[in-house]
Amino acid sequence: MEKFGFAESPKYDVYVSRLMPREEYFTSGHRSCQGCGEALAVRWVTKAIGKDAIIAHATGCMEIVSSGLPQTAWMHPWIHVAFENTAAVASGVEEGLKILARKGKLSGPPPKVVAMGGDGGTTDIGLQALSGAMERGHDFTYVCWDNEAYMNTGIQRSSSTPFGAMTTTSPPGKQSFGQSTWKKDMVAIAVAHNIPYVATASPSYVFDLYFKIKKAIETPGPAYVHILCVCPTGWRSATDLSVRLGRLAVETGVFPLFEVENGKYHLTVQPPKVRPIRDYLKPQGRFRHLRDPEVDYIQKRIVERYKDLLAKCGASVPEFPFLPEEAPAEEGA
Amino acid sequence: MSAKPARAKRVGMEVSIAVSHAVQLARAEAIAAYPITPQTHIVEHLASMVANGELEASYVNVESEHSAMSACIGMSASGARTYTATSSQGLALMNEILFIASAMRFPIVMTVANRALSGPLSIWNDHSDIMAARDIGWIQVFVENGQESFDHSIMAFKIAENPQVLLPTIVNLDGFILSHVVEALEMLDQGAVDKFLPAYSPRHRLDPRNPVTMGAFAMPEIYTEVKMKHQVTLTNSYEHIVKVWEEWGKLTGRAYKPVEQFMTKGAKILLLTMGCLSEVAQIAVEEMRAAGLPVGLLKLRMWRPFPFEDLRKAVGDAELLIVCDRALSLGGPGGPVMSEVRSAFYPLAQRPNILGYIVGLGGRDVAPQAYKDIVAKAKAEMEQGPSQEFSLYGVRG
Numbered sequence: 001m002e003k004f005g006f007a008e009s010p011k012y013d014v015y016v017s018r019l020m021p022r023e024e025y026f027t028s029g030h031r032s033c034q035g036c037g038e039a040l041a042v043r044w045v046t047k048a049i050g051k052d053a054i055i056a057h058a059t060g061c062m063e064i065v066s067s068g069l070p071q072t073a074w075m076h077p078w079i080h081v082a083f084e085n086t087a088a089v090a091s092g093v094e095e096g097l098k099i100l101a102r103k104g105k106l107s108g109p110p111p112k113v114v115a116m117g118g119d120g121g122t123t124d125i126g127l128q129a130l131s132g133a134m135e136r137g138h139d140f141t142y143v144c145w146d147n148e149a150y151m152n153t154g155i156q157r158s159s160s161t162p163f164g165a166m167t168t169t170s171p172p173g174k175q176s177f178g179q180s181t182w183k184k185d186m187v188a189i190a191v192a193h194n195i196p197y198v199a200t201a202s203p204s205y206v207f208d209l210y211f212k213i214k215k216a217i218e219t220p221g222p223a224y225v226h227i228l229c230v231c232p233t234g235w236r237s238a239t240d241l242s243v244r245l246g247r248l249a250v251e252t253g254v255f256p257l258f259e260v261e262n263g264k265y266h267l268t269v270q271p272p273k274v275r276p277i278r279d280y281l282k283p284q285g286r287f288r289h290l291r292d293p294e295v296d297y298i299q300k301r302i303v304e305r306y307k308d309l310l311a312k313c314g315a316s317v318p319e320f321p322f323l324p325e326e327a328p329a330e331e332g333a
Numbered sequence: 334m335s336a337k338p339a340r341a342k343r344v345g346m347e348v349s350i351a352v353s354h355a356v357q358l359a360r361a362e363a364i365a366a367y368p369i370t371p372q373t374h375i376v377e378h379l380a381s382m383v384a385n386g387e388l389e390a391s392y393v394n395v396e397s398e399h400s401a402m403s404a405c406i407g408m409s410a411s412g413a414r415t416y417t418a419t420s421s422q423g424l425a426l427m428n429e430i431l432f433i434a435s436a437m438r439f440p441i442v443m444t445v446a447n448r449a450l451s452g453p454l455s456i457w458n459d460h461s462d463i464m465a466a467r468d469i470g471w472i473q474v475f476v477e478n479g480q481e482s483f484d485h486s487i488m489a490f491k492i493a494e495n496p497q498v499l500l501p502t503i504v505n506l507d508g509f510i511l512s513h514v515v516e517a518l519e520m521l522d523q524g525a526v527d528k529f530l531p532a533y534s535p536r537h538r539l540d541p542r543n544p545v546t547m548g549a550f551a552m553p554e555i556y557t558e559v560k561m562k563h564q565v566t567l568t569n570s571y572e573h574i575v576k577v578w579e580e581w582g583k584l585t586g587r588a589y590k591p592v593e594q595f596m597t598k599g600a601k602i603l604l605l606t607m608g609c610l611s612e613v614a615q616i617a618v619e620e621m622r623a624a625g626l627p628v629g630l631l632k633l634r635m636w637r638p639f640p641f642e643d644l645r646k647a648v649g650d651a652e653l654l655i656v657c658d659r660a661l662s663l664g665g666p667g668g669p670v671m672s673e674v675r676s677a678f679y680p681l682a683q684r685p686n687i688l689g690y691i692v693g694l695g696g697r698d699v700a701p702q703a704y705k706d707i708v709a710k711a712k713a714e715m716e717q718g719p720s721q722e723f724s725l726y727g728v729r730g
Contacts, residue, residue, distance in 0.1 A: 054539045079410050098391055136393065
């Protein structure tokens with residue numbers, strides 16, 4: 001991080017606009033919803049990538065809002081093929097550039113290759129292509145926009161939807177409390193591929209996100225960055241709360257910000273005080289139906305997982321004064 | 334310049350290996366492939382050429398055919414000359430991406446070693462794989478022997494990359510019965526191929542100095558127009574394909590036509606075949622002719638774009654046209670080729686009777702006797718009036 005001046009950056013918070021690139025690579029005029037965390041993330045990721053890059057994008061919200069023929073919001077060379085194959089397309093682009101460079105058909109070094117997809121395109125239908133691309137060791141960066149459901153098709157659950165969340169295909173009812181499975185740990189899956197760089201990021205922490213993307217891009221070999229993107233439409237949250245909700249996800253330990261460099265874990269943002277999960281769940285309509293037992297269950301599990309992560313990172317474990325009393329396990333629904 | 338064709342010495346070689354040599358001579362730069370029988374020998378050989386430095390290319394071992402075609406699109410979009418090969422289930426798994434590759438106009442060349450589709454699982458030859466991918470918007474040709482496999486594998490690049498065409502191209506060759514046999518064929522030297530097929534210079538590619546958006550989605554206001562453009566381009570690719578085949582004819586002495594004719598002069602009955610069925614059908618036709626039957630043979634080489642005019646001309650005033658399909662359109666009119674041929678003739682005031690026979694499914698051998706039986710049966714049918722839409726030749730029970 002020091003390499004990019006990140007360590008000093010808090011000192012220069014007031015000069016942010018001067019430190020960050022002014023170029024906009026994701027232009028205004030796209031059709032994302034009001035308060036879209038994903039659009040915010042795309043803007044900063046494309047800035048961090050810089051000009052000399054090629055983007056392969058999966059089908060999904062971001063593709064749909066940004067690329068209606070004959071218009072485009074992308075200043076980068078950009079290719080969309082299908083939903084589940086963006087990592088394979090990126091593999092092809094990277095290999096194509098490599099051989100053209102070797103044959104002297106490119107002037108200058110090959111551009112960086114970045115693949116992007118939503119949580120459905122990454123953790124569900126695109127997992128095989130992504131696993132293949134990471135295993136083969138292509139020099140590319142994969143960015144997952146995780147808004148925790150299939151928002152583009154109308155808020156259906158994905159394997160990245162959190163426990164208890166209401167979606168149109170995991171509705172709460174007499175026999176259901178919403179999503180009944182825990183969020184798939186895509187970051188751990190990426191780490192298990194033994195790739196050199198894996199990180200989580202959030203557009204609510206712009207510096208952290210910006211420098212992680214820079215690092216991912218500059219790391220030779222595959223890099224994976226998982227970005228939590230608040231979706232007011234799908235999360236049933238107020239559009240002016242998007243940045244705040246992104247911060248609450250980090251402050252409650254739901255979505256810790258860390259990186260894994262060559263297998264070594266490092267917590268990049270440590271909230272001064274961990275907040276109770278209720279602070280994060282309450283502003284979101286998708287959790288409105290949850291009762292105390294479910295919330296307590298989520299709270300316990302989040303803390304356990306957070307402690308595991310802190311141990312991996314070698315970080316100090318804070319107090320969790322809000323943890324529910326140990327009680328005999330109750331029925332979830 | 335000498336008018337004499339650039340003859341090379343004849344060599345004995347497995348057809349799959351001949352195809353891989355053709356791809357090498359075409360200087361393919363990027364290959365993404367996944368193993369599936371009976372296509373494997375082609376890509377195995379290419380992998381070893383890359384490993385030995387005999388072919389300067391990037392070879393990617395993808396984790397599925399779906400990713401093979403996706404990676405090929407990425408390779409072609411980066412500006413590299415791109416090749417892959419597949420069969421059967423592999424082609425079926427690619428299906429979604431095949432349509433996108435042609436709509437995005439990437440001149441990828443693919444060999445399909447035709448094999449039956451599962452189930453039941455069968456690794457043996459028929460055309461059900463490619464017939465299920467009939468409407469993918471690619472140029473598609475069929476070859477019948479090793480020499481044609483070699484020739485068309487080189488010509489396919491020249492056709493696909495023509496700026497007036499820019500469409501991916503499939504060369505269909507029958508799995509096992511063609512892909513795995515050793516045949517004598519003439520190779521070309523690198524100099525001759527380089528002269529025939531210059532380096533690929535893409536019209537558009539992913540380049541930060543000239544950024545473009547590829548694969549934007551289309552609203553109803555524009556989708557139909559994009560499709561029409563694709564249709565017109567594919568139809569018009571006909572003249573460019575024929576031109577390349579003529580040029581090849583001048584270079585090698587081997588000229589190819591969209592519909593090849595064999596002993597059709599004075600024929601009242603015509604058989605129509607595709608792929609290496611034609612080789613055996615030729616034997617049968619010769620024998621029937623010798624026995625005094627007015628039988629001829631048409632070989633349909635160009636499948637997409639469909640050569641309507643060539644076919645109508647080749648059929649001429651024959652009275653009976655027997656279409657031998659190597660695939661079954663379940664619950665439909667029989668064979669997919671037969672139904673297309675029928676619609677090609679429907680608008681004509683004077684047209685032959687057209688009967689469909691389905692042969693050689695899932696590797697079932699088709700011997701010369703089969704064609705004799707079919708002709709005899711078809712003649713009898715015509716005398717009584719056709720009793721059914723199509724016949725499945727040699728089926729038991």
